[in-house]
Amino acid sequence: MVASIAASAFFPSPSSSSTASGRASKTIGEGAELLDVRGTVARPSSSSAAMQVKPNAQAVPKVNRTKVALKSDTMKAEEDAPSSAPRTFYNQLPDWSMLLAAITTIFLAAEKQWTLLDWKPRRPDMLADAFGLGKIVENGLAFRQSFSIRSYEIGADRTASIETLMNHLQETALNHVRVAGLMNDGFGATPEMSKRDLIWVVTKMQVFVEKYPSWGDVVQVDTWVGSSGKNGMRRDWHVMDCGTGEILVRAKSVWVLMNKHTRKLSKMPENVRAEIEPYFIERTAIIEEDTKKLPKLDDSTAHFVKKGLTPRWGDLDVNQHVNNVKYIGWILESAPTAILESHELAGMTLEYRRECGRDSVLQSLTSISTDCTDGMLGNDMECEHLLRLDCGSEIVRGRTKWRPKRAQGFRN
Incomplete structure (x- = not known):
């Protein structure tokens, strides 16, 4: 469709008035009839601006016994108009710069459509x-x-x-x-x-x-x-x-x-x-x-305890219980900040023992298994974890392993 529009802009179809003018301006020989270039009798233009002549309404005048065709005012005006250059094959060709612009437009439009489809x-x-x-x-x-x-x-x-x-x-x-x-x-x-x-x-x-x-x-x-x-x-x-x-x-x-x-x-x-x-x-x-048994922590064996953890509505999955990924964040809530700053989590083992609902209140317990004295905080570490309800029911048991973030040791 883009190509047809561009072509019509540079190769316009001839109008009725221009066609009639072209036909009436050419005669062949000195015959008694007014003929067009195809050798047929020329007929008056149907344009509103041209003079309409009824058949046999007026005799054709003669000059020295030769019939002379009548010309309308429109035809006379076209003949009297000055022409800038003779009509040749070359000056009837379209403007090549405009034709090139049209071709470029066509290709750009096609490229855009191809880009949209070529996903x-x-x-x-x-x-x-x-x-x-x-x-x-x-x-x-x-x-x-x-x-x-x-x-x-x-x-x-x-x-x-x-x-x-x-x-x-x-x-x-x-x-x-x-x-x-x-x-x-x-x-x-x-x-x-x-x-x-x-x-x-x-x-x-x-x-x-x-x-x-x-x-x-x-x-x-x-x-x-x-x-x-x-x-x-x-x-x-x-x-x-x-x-x-x-x-x-x-x-x-x-x-x-x-x-x-x-x-x-x-x-x-x-x-x-x-x-x-x-x-x-x-x-x-x-x-x-990891086949080692995960111990059960309590208040006497845990080094750090975080209480009052409650799930939000966004923590529930489509089965209406807390998503298992959320438990990991709760487990790390009770990990000491010194370990989080100096170490990164290298591995963990989790045992899920009970599901957690939206009305649950939980506690997170952490125990450091590695001896952290004498600068041992700069080495690999291991911690035990427990996530439980306020009533004491176990939710998750866990073990985490940590490695230093930096080569040098960490000092409190």
Whole structure:
């Protein structure tokens, strides 16, 4: 359409008046009839400005016995008008500069339309992640998604927080279920789980952090699932720096089924197992699993206690209990500031024992296992944690490992 408009602007169609004028201005020989260039009898113009003559209304005058055609006032005016240059083939051609501008306009318009339509990635490996939803890899058994570290996801150390990384792990797990076509409703529930009012709950999580990404870094998260006993499912993750190819985070978790109405754990039905078992991979992200028993802290064994922690409405997930990532922030609430300033979290092991609702009031307890005397605060450290309700019921037991941020030791 753009091309037709531009062409019509530089090659206008002849008007009726100009056509009639052209026909009436040319005669052939001295014949008795007024002929046009095609050899046919010329007819008066239909234009309102031209003189209209009825047939046989007036005899054609003769000069020396030769018939002379009558000319209208319009034709006389056109003949009397001075011509600047003789009509040749070259001066009837269009203005080439204007024609070039029209062609440029056409190409620019076409390029704009092509840019709007050409949103698809050019490489097949980018096609599945055009909108950031990730893609299935390893013959349909694993899932991969990339994330860019945002400015609001970094902490005081100018690196991504542990909560940010845990949210990325959770996001890839849910998108894996969705892209595989297994998500029905709830928080990653499959169709057979929804029929039986079952949901997934995490019972154990182990995370090793080799290095924290910084603002603007792009990380690639790979996740896959496997079996864990008769009634559980294992999910693993690898987080890699897309710029360097370095493995940043390795994580492993165990999930079981719970009835969302009775809030009691459930065995895995065979129909549910049939849905997820084709995706199982017998490979673990963490070989050196933390098998040490997590001790139960109390007021006499804890070094630091933080009380009065309450969940907000935004801390609840779609299953109406506190998201497991929120527990990590509460656990670190009771960690001493001296450790947070001098060390970074290198790994953690969490055991989830009970869910937490929106009306709960919690306490966070921390005990430092490493002897911090004589400048030991500059070395690797280990802490024990407990998150409990005010009534004493355990929510999460945990163990964290810390490494120094700087080479030199930290002094209080």
